[in-house]
Amino acid sequence: MADRRSLAQAVKALALERCSACGIARAEPLPGLFSCYSHYGPQSRAAYIGRSARERSDIRLWFPKAKSVLLCAFAYWPRPGAAPGLELSSEELRSWPPRYLKRKGPSAPGGYRPARFALARDYHKEAGARLSSILARIAELFPGADGRTFVDSSPVAEKPLGQLAGLGFQGKNTLLINKELGSYFVLGGIALDLDLEADAPQAGGQCGDCNRCADACPTGALSVNGLDITRCLAYWLSAAPDEMPEEMARQAQGLIAGCDKCQEACPWNDPARACGARHVLPPREL
Ligand code: SF4
Ligand code: SF4
Secondary structure, three states: OOHHHHHHHHHHHHOOOOOOOOEEOOOOOOOOOHOOOEOOHHHHHHHHHHHHHHHHHOOOHOOOOOEEEEEEEEOOOOOOOOOOOOOEEEHHHHOHHHHHHHOEEOOOOEEEOHHHHHHEEOOHHHHHHHHHHHHHHHHHOOOOOOOEEEEEOOOOHHHHHHHHOOOOOOOOOOOOEEEEEEEOOEEEEEEOOOOOOOOOOOOOOOOOOOOOHHOOOOOOEEEOEEOOOOHHHHHOOOOOOOOHHHHHHHOOEEEEOOOOOOOOHHHHHOOHHHHOOOOOOOOEEO
C-alpha cells in the first residue's frame, strides 16, 4: 500500500480531472465550526446551521467510516465565451425553471439579472455527477475503498472543511475565497475511508483593510459584526422559507435566484485577474 502522501496525491490527481481545485482535510470533529461562522449573528447562525449543527460538527456522524475528506471546488464563473451582459431577454426568462422564477425581485427597466451560479447547469446534478465519477475512479484505483459524496444538501460543514483543506480563506463577505478562483465556485466533496495526508490551510491572502463588499451591499447586511442573514438578498432569493419582506423586495429589483453584489465588488473576483479556471460548470441549457 502506498504511503499517505502518495495516496493523497493520486486521489487529488483523479479529482483534478473533473473539478477546478481540490484539497484534503482530516475527518475529525470541527471544534471551530462556530468560530468559522462567526460572521453570522446569533440569530442568523441559528437559522442557518442550527438544524443540523451537531451532525455538521463531525463528518463521521454522517459517514462513520470516514478517515479523510476530499473537498472539490467547481468554478461556475468566469466562463469562456459567456456574454458580457448578464441580463436575460424576456424570451430567455420564459424558459427559466419555475423554482427560480418564484424567487425574483420586482421587474427592472434593464431586465432581470440572475445570480451567476444560476447561469450554470444545476450544480447539485452537475457537480454531484462529477463527484460520483471521481469516487468510482478512486474505487477502481484502490479496490475496497469506500466513500460518500456531498454537495450542498448533506449535513456537512463544507466551508470550514474547505478552509482546512487549503481551498481558501473566509472573506468578510463570509464566502470562501480561493487565490486562483476568487469566490465564484461551489464546494462539494467525498468522505473517504482512506487515510490520506491532509493539506495545510491556505496561508495569507486575508481581507486586510478592504471593506468593498460591505460598501457594495445594498441592504447593509454586512458589517463589522458579520452577515445579518435576515437582510441578505441572496438568502431571500434562494433559501428563505418565508416570503421576502417588502423592504428587501424593494432592494431586489431585477434580481433572480440570488445577489452577487458583494462578490462583484471583491478584488479577488476582478475580471482582470480572472484565471482560466479548469472544468468550469457548463451553461444552463435554455
Ligand atoms: S449577497 Fe447581496 S445582500 Fe447579501 S451580503 Fe452580499 S451584497 Fe449584501
Ligand atoms: S471585498 Fe474585500 S473585504 Fe470583502 S471579501 Fe473581498 S477582499 Fe474581503
